[in-house]
Each structure stands twice: as C-alpha cells, then as structure tokens.
Amino acid sequence: MTIEEKLQHLMQYSMEEARGKYESVINEYTKTMEEIFQEYQENRKRQENLEIKTETEHLIRENNKRFSEEQVKIRRTISRMQEELKEKLFVEMKDRLARFAESAEYQRLLVRQLKEAIAFARGEELILYIDPSDAERRTSLEVEAGAPITVSSYSFMGGTRAVIPGRNILIDNSFETKLAEAREKFQLRGGTAYE
Structure with missing residues (x-):
C-alpha cells in the first residue's frame, strides 16, 4: 500500500469516524429531547424547540471544528510527506546526474x-x-x-x-x-x- 493510499485510507477512516460520532450524538440527543418534550405542557413547546435547535447547532459547530482540526492535521502531514518525498526525489536526481556526468x-x-x-x-x-x-x-x-x-x-x-x-x-x-x-x-x- 503506497503512502498516498495509506493517507487516503486514514482520511476516509477519520471522516467516517467523525460522521459516526456525530450521528450517535445527534440520535441520542434527539431521543432524550423527544422524551422531555412529551412531559412538558403545551406552553413549553416553543422553548423546547429553541433549546433543541441551539444545542444541535452547537454540536454541529463543535463537530465541524473537530473535523476541521483533523483535516488541517492531515493536510500538514500530507504536505510534510510530500516535501520529504520531493527532497528525496531531487537528491536521487542529483545522484543520477552525477553518474550521467561520467558517461x-x-x-x-x-x-x-x-x-x-x-x-x-x-x-x-x-x-x-x-x-x-x-x-x-x-x-x-x-x-x-x-x-x-x-x-x-x-x-x-x-x-x-x-x-x-x-x-x-x-x-x-x-x-x-x-x-x-x-x-x-x-x-x-x-x-x-x-x-
């Protein structure tokens, strides 16, 4: 498996894991809110909807923030590895040019x-x-x-x-x-x- 394939696999895994956690948190939260919603009187419905919306947006923002942080880390890793590979490639090119100069x-x-x-x-x-x-x-x-x-x-x-x-x-x-x-x-x- 090449480095690029490994990085692709790592990125896919990270994205799936983040989505899985996101869905799990949202599902659990939604279930809890539905139970609470049934217990409250009709006059509390608007307040509950506002709380659900606010908390959901917060969770989405937090999840997006974590996801973005992971993306930045992955991009930095990819960039660093690309620079290392580029450097190795050009060192090899210099060596080949030196050997060619003897021909x-x-x-x-x-x-x-x-x-x-x-x-x-x-x-x-x-x-x-x-x-x-x-x-x-x-x-x-x-x-x-x-x-x-x-x-x-x-x-x-x-x-x-x-x-x-x-x-x-x-x-x-x-x-x-x-x-x-x-x-x-x-x-x-x-x-x-x-x-």
Whole structure:
C-alpha cells in the first residue's frame, strides 16, 4: 500500500469516524429531547424547540471544528510527506546526474549543447563555459565543438553555459539551472485533490 493510499485510507477512516460520532450524538440527543418534550405542557413547546435547535447547532459547530482540526492535521502531514518525498526525489536526481556526468553520453550532450550555442550566436562573439568538474574534457570539447571553451570559476553541476555579450544573452544549459527549474515546477500529485 503506497503512502498516498495509506493517507487516503486514514482520511476516509477519520471522516467516517467523525460522521459516526456525530450521528450517535445527534440520535441520542434527539431521543432524550423527544422524551422531555412529551412531559412538558403545551406552553413549553416553543422553548423546547429553541433549546433543541441551539444545542444541535452547537454540536454541529463543535463537530465541524473537530473535523476541521483533523483535516488541517492531515493536510500538514500530507504536505510534510510530500516535501520529504520531493527532497528525496531531487537528491536521487542529483545522484543520477552525477553518474550521467561520467558517461560517454554526457560528453555527447556537452558537444551538442556547445554546437547549438555556436549556431545560435551566428558568428557573434561567444563565450562558452563548462563546469570546473569537466575541466579535463576541455581540450576534447574544443576540438569537437570547434571553438575555445572557458572553464567556469564556479560549479553549476555540469552541462554548459554560453554568453553572447553583444546581445546580452545567456544560454544556460547547466544542470544546476535545469534542476532548479524542475524543482520549482514539480508537484506531487495525489490525495483528495486528484480523485
């Protein structure tokens, strides 16, 4: 059973239990009021109806208050668990990116990104950057891309960046930026909002 299924089960259980208690309290109260109602004289009927209504509304408000408090607790739990899962997911993504950076496919990705930046610049002055962790690849990348490459003074987790100074353009294909964009857009879907 997944966490989402467990949370759904917990929410359903809480709602059923709250409804059961609500119905039990209302049924018991109604029965008591009916017995009292029969004992009173006709002139007390209006007063009794007012008391029933007032007490019923109070019980409903109290029950709704408890139910709302439970909902808030459940939502906080879900939110906390979603953040924990999101954090674990992005830690795993960083690990996978680190493993990918050791592959031949990563070298091909860098060459492709560099060539795309060169093509985009259309002959204008262009500064190509690679991550400091890729410094040993610089010479081979320069040969494959056909352009000089600068090793960045700070890490951006891999990938490339390029600057076209004449047009004030930054082409950011760094893993750091891509991961930050993915984190910002990421939403864990599940729970009652997606039923």
